[in-house]
Amino acid sequence: MVEPNRISLANLPTPLVRLDRLSRELDAEIWLKRDDLTGLELSGNKVRKLEYVVADALAEGCDTLVTEGTPQSNHCRATAAVCARLDLHAVLLLRPPPSNHIQGNHLLDVLFGAETRAFEAEQFAEQRPAIVEQTLAELRAAGRRPRWTPMGASEPLGCWGYLHAIRELVEQLDARGLAGCDLVLAVSSGGTCAGAVLGKLLHHCDNINLCAVPVSDDVAFHEAQTAELCQTTIDCYELPIQFDPSAIQFIPGYVGEGYAIPYPTALDALRLLARTEAIVLDPVYTAKAFIALLDAVRARHLGVDRPAVFVHTGGVFSDFAWPDLLTMK
Numbered sequence: 663m664v665e666p667n668r669i670s671l672a673n674l675p676t677p678l679v680r681l682d683r684l685s686r687e688l689d690a691e692i693w694l695k696r697d698d699l700t701g702l703e704l705s706g707n708k709v710r711k712l713e714y715v716v717a718d719a720l721a722e723g724c725d726t727l728v729t730e731g732t733p734q735s736n737h738c739r740a741t742a743a744v745c746a747r748l749d750l751h752a753v754l755l756l757r758p759p760p761s762n763h764i765q766g767n768h769l770l771d772v773l774f775g776a777e778t779r780a781f782e783a784e785q786f787a788e789q790r791p792a793i794v795e796q797t798l799a800e801l802r803a804a805g806r807r808p809r810w811t812p813m814g815a816s817e818p819l820g821c822w823g824y825l826h827a828i829r830e831l832v833e834q835l836d837a838r839g840l841a842g843c844d845l846v847l848a849v850s851s852g853g854t855c856a857g858a859v860l861g862k863l864l865h866h867c868d869n870i871n872l873c874a875v876p877v878s879d880d881v882a883f884h885e886a887q888t889a890e891l892c893q894t895t896i897d898c899y900e901l902p903i904q905f906d907p908s909a910i911q912f913i914p915g916y917v918g919e920g921y922a923i924p925y926p927t928a929l930d931a932l933r934l935l936a937r938t939e940a941i942v943l944d945p946v947y948t949a950k951a952f953i954a955l956l957d958a959v960r961a962r963h964l965g966v967d968r969p970a971v972f973v974h975t976g977g978v979f980s981d982f983a984w985p986d987l988l989t990m991k
């Protein structure tokens with residue numbers, strides 16, 4: 663096995679906490695793995711991935727990170743934050759273009775000094791490889807040494823973040839005398855989920871029932887995405903495991919009308935957690951995955967004979983881009 667270098671950016675281990683009020687209310691054991699607390703401005707799941715991607719960029723002598731996302735992308739904001747902290751230049755390819763009313767994650771992109779380049783969504787979708795190549799070529803011509811990482815840093819190197827997070831979680835479960843858990847997380851660009859699958863297989867965690875909730879695409883898409891990302895990572899780093907699709911279960915039905923389109927039951931879940939535990943989810947990823955967990959717990963499918971642990975992957979800054987929706991009754 664070839665283990666890549668990482669640099670330390672996140673506050674690890676993140677807390678594993680029992681949600682006392684909610685557990686009482688639902689007569690179940692509900693816990694939270696607080697990856698929203700990986701570090702204040704660097705909060706969320708992306709930092710674990712960037713610890714590896716940035717280590718690689720620095721080892722290659724790069725001075726610029728280039729990535730892509732929406733104006734409310736948590737990944738772009740985390741990349742901008744990491745770059746500010748490490749004196750690197752961040753170039754964010756944003757689609758669609760941000761509105762003139764700068765808010766939420768994009769406000770932080772700007773504060774962290776990232777350079778943003780805006781594209782229409784259709785143009786970007788049609789010409790993505792050419793746009794990326796052209797951006798990198800322009801930066802090289804200007805004397806920079808750029809490193810590209812795709813949406814969500816969901817490349818094989820980025821998968822190491824959650825591969826290690828699983829080991830961290832297993833140690834925390836052991837320390838609390840918990841024999842295993844139903845582990846629920848949101849899946850979109852795929853690196854968090856693929857990393858968790860690899861961590862589960864590598865550390866032989868048969869007692870972790872891993873459940874991923876698609877928030878942007880259907881289950882067939884994510885099954886194929888996870889298989890491909892896991893296999894490429896296994897091959898790249900000679901991991902002594904075989905990908906096994908039964909290591910992960912996808913929970914369908916929680917995308918709603920599409921990516922980044924919030925819906926009422928997910929917002930109810932967000933408000934419930936805020937009111938019972940003073941913990942804040944986001945409307946794009948974690949609220950959709952958390953309502954999936956709540957529904958499964960209420961139906962006695964999860965959290966019955968072992969705790970249900972939700973991975974809070976962060977995203978809180980995008981709440982500030984949806985104030986009307988979040989306060990609507």
Ligand SMILES: Cc1ncc(COP(=O)(O)O)c(C=O)c1O
Pocket residue numbers: 706707736737814816848849850851852853854855944947948975976977
């Ligand atoms: C807050 C949050 N949760 C979950 C996810 C999903 O993780 P991934 O893109 O690795 O599937 C993302 C990013 O896409 C995110 O920003």
